[in-house]
Amino acid sequence: MPADASTPHARTSLAEVQPPIALGPLDGRYRAAVSPLVDHLSEAALNRERVHVEVEWLVHLATQRVLPGAPVPSAADVAYLRAVVTDFGAQDVKELAAIERVTVHDVKAVEYFLKERIAAAPSVLGEGTVLPALSELVHFGCTSEDVNNLSYALMVRGAVQHVWLPAARALVDQLTALAREHAEVPLLALTHGQPATPTTLGKELAVLAHRLRRQLRRIEGAEFLGKLNGATGTFGAHVVAVPGADWPEVSRTFVEHLGLTWNPLTTQIESHDWQAELYSDLARFNRVLHNLATDVWTYISNGVFVQIPVAGATGSSTMPHKVNPIRFENAEANLELSSALLDTLASTLVTSRLQRDLTDSTTQRNIGPAFGHSLLAIDNVRRGLGGLAVDRERLERELDANWEVLGEPVQSAMRAAAVAGVAGMENPYERLKDLTRGRRLTAEDMRTFVAGLGLPDDVAARLAALTPATYTGLAAQLVAYLED
Structure with a gap:
């Protein structure tokens, strides 16, 4: 059967498109949000840090005179080496990749890359540079x-x-x-x-x-x-x-x-x-x-x-309100x-x-x-x-529709009154459970119940003034515990 436009074999290969198309969304659709990480966690960043480590190890060995007879690099020599790291860019990435295709070893490629830079140092620093004599300190003793x-x-x-x-x-x-x-x-x-x-x-x-x-x-x-x-x-x-x-x-x-x-x-x-x-x-x-x-x-x-x-955004392709x-x-x-x-x-x-x-x-x-x-x-x-x-209006309506949540403070006040010796405070939890469980109460229902309990006047007044919206304890004050 001949291929037509509906068969995969008839399609242009996206794998051949240049510049290359990202396989994953982090390097494609979401690149802008995560691109700062490229400087730190990409393969190129890994190679730059490898160069950095190799440079600093050479400088450390030479300036600390760890190896007898090794010449000490000048400030200009050290600056030249460190510039290999600070100037590391697209061309260096390509050069390293070319070396690795030969070595088939990523760290060995870095070693050869840096040695090439050291070999070129006299053309930049003059014949007085000691860097070529330090070439074998690159990767010295390292796995x-x-x-x-x-x-x-x-x-x-x-x-x-x-x-x-x-x-x-x-x-x-x-x-x-x-x-x-x-x-x-x-x-x-x-x-x-x-x-x-x-x-x-x-x-x-x-x-x-x-x-x-x-x-x-x-x-x-x-x-x-x-x-x-x-x-x-x-x-x-x-x-x-x-x-x-x-x-x-x-x-x-x-x-x-x-x-x-x-x-x-x-x-x-x-x-x-x-x-x-x-x-x-x-x-x-x-x-x-x-x-x-x-x-x-x-x-x-x-x-x-x-x-x-x-402005201009679409929530649903078919439901305009969303x-x-x-x-x-x-x-x-x-x-x-x-x-x-x-x-x-x-x-x-x-x-x-x-x-x-x-x-x-x-x-x-x-x-x-x-x-x-x-x-x-x-x-x-x-x-x-x-x-x-x-x-806020919805929050207020929802609170006003749920007066039964005041069953908790009322029964707690009854318990405290019972401990203080107030008569008629028996079975507070059970009485509030019978009043509130599975039921919707109004403000009048709750206030009528509280008024008939025989609580001390100050307690009854405190509960009568309470609403679901004001029954928030120390919630607002607790926010002050947040640290900057």
Whole structure:
């Protein structure tokens, strides 16, 4: 049967389109929201950090005079080397890729790339440069994982501190501001989906802001560990090549020079436990934020929040009236994807067979998507929160329709009166249960019941003045416990 336009074989191959079409949404549809992560968690960023680590290791060895007879580089030599990192761009990415096609080894390609730059140094710095004489200090004593573990630690630290944390803090600050703005707005609470003791909208938002802020503190306190100790963590090659050096001290000072925490005891790889700890905390932040998204979605559905329409936007392709809570729905999905990836990272990276296997290599290349889906969700929630207004009239109507929620304070007042010796206060819970359960009460019903109880005048007056809208306890004051 001849192919026609309905068969896949008749279609243009999208895989051949230039520039290349993204396979995933983070590099396609949602690129703008997550692009800051490219500077930290992309393959190009990994190679730039590898170059950075190799440069700094060479500089450290040479300037600290670790190897006898090695010339000390001048300030101009060091500046030249560090410019290889700061100027690392598109052409360098292509050049590295070409070298790797020959080496079929990514870290070895970085070593050759840097040696080529060192060989070219005299044409820039003049014949007086000592860099060519230091060429064999590139990757000296290193296994690939000495470079990789430090590179990933720097990448993840940068992504957390410069991209993810600022976005997350801005979200929590926005939520905190909303909580304070609505601290005194009474809200009928729902426990198990049923009317319950009233609260305030601000207090409920404050609970979520408080939970998120606590997770931020854990993430802000994260350690980023690194090691440089050779093929199986013994400094074996180092000691044989230069037995007079204090290699643990050289390693410690170098790792700390990079701004990382030194790990003295490892196999060939740094154990990744710090990554597992961080990713578990990030996943927990995600899940609290997921709870926020589902709660706000429900508040929208119940009419607590009204969404402010965006000019020109379409809510439904067939129902013109709809303004869908898509920001919160998209956030839910992205938080679930991010958390699934973070959970996999945390559980997989802590295990490596004996002194080394390669399961961590592909796993760590998915750190970017894990952060990307979380960052995209944060962006969605922030946009969603910015488009909400509170329907106070609806909240007031809902509270006024549920006078039975005052059964709790009335029976509690009766209990207190009974303890104080007031007669006629027997079985307070049961009497309020008979009055309220499964029934809708009016203000008159509740006030008539209270008036007939024989409570002390001050207690009766306090209960008579109480309404569902004023029965919010200390909710408004509790918002003050929120931290900035």
